Amino acid sequence: MKLKELAKSLGLSPTTVSRAINGYPEVSEATRARVMAAAQRHDYQPNPRAKALATGQSMAIGHVIPLATRHEMVNPVFADFIAGASEIYAREGFDIHLTVVSDEGEEKAYRDIAAKGSVDGIIVHAPRANDGRIALLSSVGLPFVVHGRATGIDAAYNWVDVNNRRAFRRAAEFLVDLGHRRIALVNGLETMEFAMRRRSGFVEALTARGIEPDPDLMLSDEMTEQYGYQSAKTLLARADPPTAFLCSSMISAFGIRRATDEAGLKLGRDLSLIAHDDDLSYLQNGADDPIFTALRSSVREAGRRAATILIDQIRNPGPPVHDLLEAEFLVGRSTAPAPHPARALNA
Amino acid sequence: MKLKELAKSLGLSPTTVSRAINGYPEVSEATRARVMAAAQRHDYQPNPRAKALATGQSMAIGHVIPLATRHEMVNPVFADFIAGASEIYAREGFDIHLTVVSDEGEEKAYRDIAAKGSVDGIIVHAPRANDGRIALLSSVGLPFVVHGRATGIDAAYNWVDVNNRRAFRRAAEFLVDLGHRRIALVNGLETMEFAMRRRSGFVEALTARGIEPDPDLMLSDEMTEQYGYQSAKTLLARADPPTAFLCSSMISAFGIRRATDEAGLKLGRDLSLIAHDDDLSYLQNGADDPIFTALRSSVREAGRRAATILIDQIRNPGPPVHDLLEAEFLVGRSTAPAPHPARALNA
DNA sequence: TTCGCCAGCCAAAGCGCTTTGGAAAATCTC
DNA sequence: GAGATTTTCCAAAGCGCTTTGGCTGGCGAA
Structure with a gap:
């Protein structure tokens, strides 16, 4: 079921249907109700790719998880961190885009993600001192939150960390x-x-x-x-x-x-x-x-916090925010x- | 840098540039080389959303990882499974779309993913007996591979499992x-x-x-x-x-x-x-x-196998395949x- | 020399959605 | 009740790419 079909079946224009669904004020409450009911009935799901193309927003968050080259080890905390973050994502309608990358390819991975514009924001895992990713992402202008902090970086950035x-x-x-x-x-x-x-x-x-x-x-x-x-x-x-x-x-x-x-x-x-x-x-x-x-x-709570900050920064960009958690x-x-x-x- | 700009800078039409990049035979090797060089030089990355919209292929694989409601536990094997699968995905140019969902929401999650068409295939984790997801995905026609098997399902399907x-x-x-x-x-x-x-x-x-x-x-x-x-x-x-x-x-x-x-x-x-x-x-x-x-x-090897089978089925759909691994x-x-x-x- | 053919290129339509810039209908103002 | 607004809707352009269906010019065949 596509938007156009839905519109035709209702005797409305795609414009109106789109607006009704996305909550714009230019449609009367009566027709909005009619549209919503029909959408429900036909189980209409807007195609996210088309939507993303039109709006420039992908409604997706990128997570680049590093694979330690030495033992090809993936840190066991990621699963819980992502579980926490995804609680927030799910509520706010964001998807997760995962990339697993070994140490060497890391910088390129971030650069590609930014260039392709397939996500609205990124979570940076496992920062190192003077981490190059932070400068990279800042220069690209893609919102990001670091799980941890990196010394040696002058510029402010968003982070969530434990003390x-x-x-x-x-x-x-x-x-x-x-x-x-x-x-x-x-x-x-x-x-x-x-x-x-x-x-x-x-x-x-x-x-x-x-x-x-x-x-x-x-x-x-x-x-x-x-x-x-x-x-x-x-x-x-x-x-x-x-x-x-x-x-x-x-x-x-x-x-x-x-x-x-x-x-x-x-x-x-x-x-x-x-x-x-x-x-x-x-x-x-x-x-x-x-x-x-x-x-x-x-670490799950850290995931929640990071996700919250990131989405907030995506929606209304502002000065960098951080959150320092104390361990019990x-x-x-x-x-x-x-x-x-x-x-x-x-x- | 977008396709149109690249084309203009080369004095070519977007059509030709697109074909050159995607390896179609209708362009001369000379111009193809020229295009590739220019793409490299300008660090051109085609917008995956536009590409997906035009081709109908999203070049993404969905993983729905269940969050056991009881202890809100995410199974620690997922991280390694995905690390294995992503080795294959990376090589073949696929992205990972992750959804974390608690038991109740699971069926709906699969249905939504299928309806939105945001992935080309799905990996099903942690099957249960008579697992409803298998029938669901089969009926939708979305390629999928199950990590494990489910008794009580008559129809054949793709799976990778340990004996x-x-x-x-x-x-x-x-x-x-x-x-x-x-x-x-x-x-x-x-x-x-x-x-x-x-x-x-x-x-x-x-x-x-x-x-x-x-x-x-x-x-x-x-x-x-x-x-x-x-x-x-x-x-x-x-x-x-x-x-x-x-x-x-x-x-x-x-x-x-x-x-x-x-x-x-x-x-x-x-x-x-x-x-x-x-x-x-x-x-x-x-x-x-x-x-x-x-x-x-x-389990990492299982991830590799599952990914391989899935991509193969996406590229040329055929009769279901399975792979039974023996434990050492x-x-x-x-x-x-x-x-x-x-x-x-x-x- | 003429014709046909093919390699090599391009214009334009289309993927499914949003959004700008109206236009018609309804409501308000005096 | 005529004009000024406001409400409600729509047509069409556009997001960045692919792909269909030409078009052109150079080549070989007759």
């Missing part, structure tokens, strides 16, 4: 308060902004408490289970093993748990672990009785006072 | 061969086809070996970590706990591991566990030294002979 630095500072302080002195940071890839910020928060906390951060205890890689396992295994084999771990991901935290179990140690007794928890739907830390003491911040700190069963704090310190 | 039944039969047989008699099945939601098939394979194996499947040992739910944990905890607390677990997901397997650790049992010694491993990029079971004995089947069986460190097989049997 990673504060969260990790707080977690580290908590561990120090429990008497831990040798604390390992099992961080994400520190080419990523969020990982850099987490590291600075961690370092800040230690330094503020007079503890010299030990580079050997600060690891950085893609956050897989294996990475957590290997890291913990290696660190625990040291002569002076850490007594606590701060880990950037629940998945890697499971790896750490596996290594500690193998070593015959018990989390929350012999060893402490705090994990960052993105509150993924399939990897719940548990509400009432958290598995891990954790910094919780819903949940004390679970994976943390405990340091085993021999006094002895270790006074030795 | 879940055989895989689970084999795993169960392996456990029985190790002397296990009380084996628990920690399965996915059995409204899903794949879970039903896994269960039948499991039941078949036990029955064939003269073991009566115990309904109390067969669980079914969404495959979260918590689910694995709770299931194992409950089952291990029984008077006659199982000596082995067969689990439908790596994530739930981690939960099972957590429960067994808590109970002071060691996997691969006191208790056996086989997990189904979708070979997710961020949840590797480990190639050389698998954490779990596992049935491995790459990997013996890892989580399985061992049953603790007291002889005694238990001869008692």
Whole structure:
């Protein structure tokens, strides 16, 4: 069923039908009702491509999700982020245009999307320091929101981020308060902004408490289970093993748990672990009785916020907006006072 | 840069330029070269909406990913499936159109997509028995490929699936061969086809070996970590706990591991566990030294296959095609002979 | 030399919708 | 009740591309 047919069947012009459907005031309420009823009856769906061509609006948002070349890994948080964003999109009538692209092709992917004009806005995932995409998109004039922030960019832009630095500072302080002195940071890839910020928060906390951060205890890689396992295994084999771990991901935290179990140690007794928890739907830390003491911040909520900002900027462009979410700190069963704090310190 | 401008700058008609770019034979190779060079130089990207409107082809594939209403959970395998599919899409010039929809809205979502004609084909995820979507899409005439199969559908259709039944039969047989008699099945939601098939394979194996499947040992739910944990905890607390677990997901397997650790049992010694491993990029079971004995089947590869079939069917429609993948069986460190097989049997 | 043919190009219509610039009908003003 | 508005509708152009149906000029055949 096309607009023209609908119009003919009603004895109206396409113009009037179009206006009736799109809520323009130039049609009487009587005919609008008639048109709407007919549209309903015939299950009329305007062809979005024709509409887009005529209006210049595609009613679609682009998401470019990076495929880490090293392990061809797609970050598991995307699914939840997009689920959150799409709640908003669905309500507002936007579609999602997905592009999966490996690191090298990334810039070109953005450039192409902008040139083809197939979306009204873009969400930028996983920013790095001095991220070139931000300048690129700004110059093109396509509205965009960054999930995260990028240092080294002068111009203002829209972003939604978690206060990673504060969260990790707080977690580290908590561990120090429990008497831990040798604390390992099992961080994400520190080419990523969020990982850099987490590291600075961690370092800040230690330094503020007079503890010299030990580079050997600060690891950085893609956050897989294996990475957590290997890291913990290696660190625990040291002569002076850490007594606590701060880990950037629940998945890697499971790896750490596996290594500690193998070593015959018990989390929350012999060893402490705090994990960052993105509150993924399939990897719940548990509400009432958290598995891990954790910094919780819903990536789905971040998706909702980012989508809201983006749509708002598309509809009425204005000065850049940002939204800084604070992570919740949940004390679970994976943390405990340091085993021999006094002895270790006074030795 | 638009086609018309390009044409003018070359002193050619839009017709000729269009034909040159799209490889039609009516233009001389000389002018084609000239056009291509100019297109390159001006970074000309044809407007996909205009193209789609004119040709009726949108060069986009729809993915409708279901949001399980119960826990608002988005299945973690989608990210990898789509990563695999998009390798093919990118090569062939297709875009991905994503729709996230909760169970109730699903049928309408498909209907709308078909009516709006915004995609050339669809991938159907997570089929259920007698899945209505298959009849719907068939009647609409939109090419589609199902990731999985649905019993109760007479008509043939395109699908890509893992031989879940055989895989689970084999795993169960392996456990029985190790002397296990009380084996628990920690399965996915059995409204899903794949879970039903896994269960039948499991039941078949036990029955064939003269073991009566115990309904109390067969669980079914969404495959979260918590689910694995709770299931194992409950089952291990029984008077006659199982000596082995067969689990439908790596994530739930981690939960099972957590429960067994808590109970002071060691996997691969006191208790056996086989997990189904979708070979997710961020949840590797480990190639050389698998954490779990596992049935491995790459969901990313399934994505590639599905995309290939779909594009092929879009280009030259033909009789339905399917592709049945076999899961690899990997013996890892989580399985061992049953603790007291002889005694238990001869008692 | 004339004709026919074909390679190579172009004008214009059309994809399904929106939107500008009227025009007719209805309402208001005095 | 005539003119001035306002309401309600419509015809047609246009979004950027493809594609049908010519048209032209150069070539070989007769």
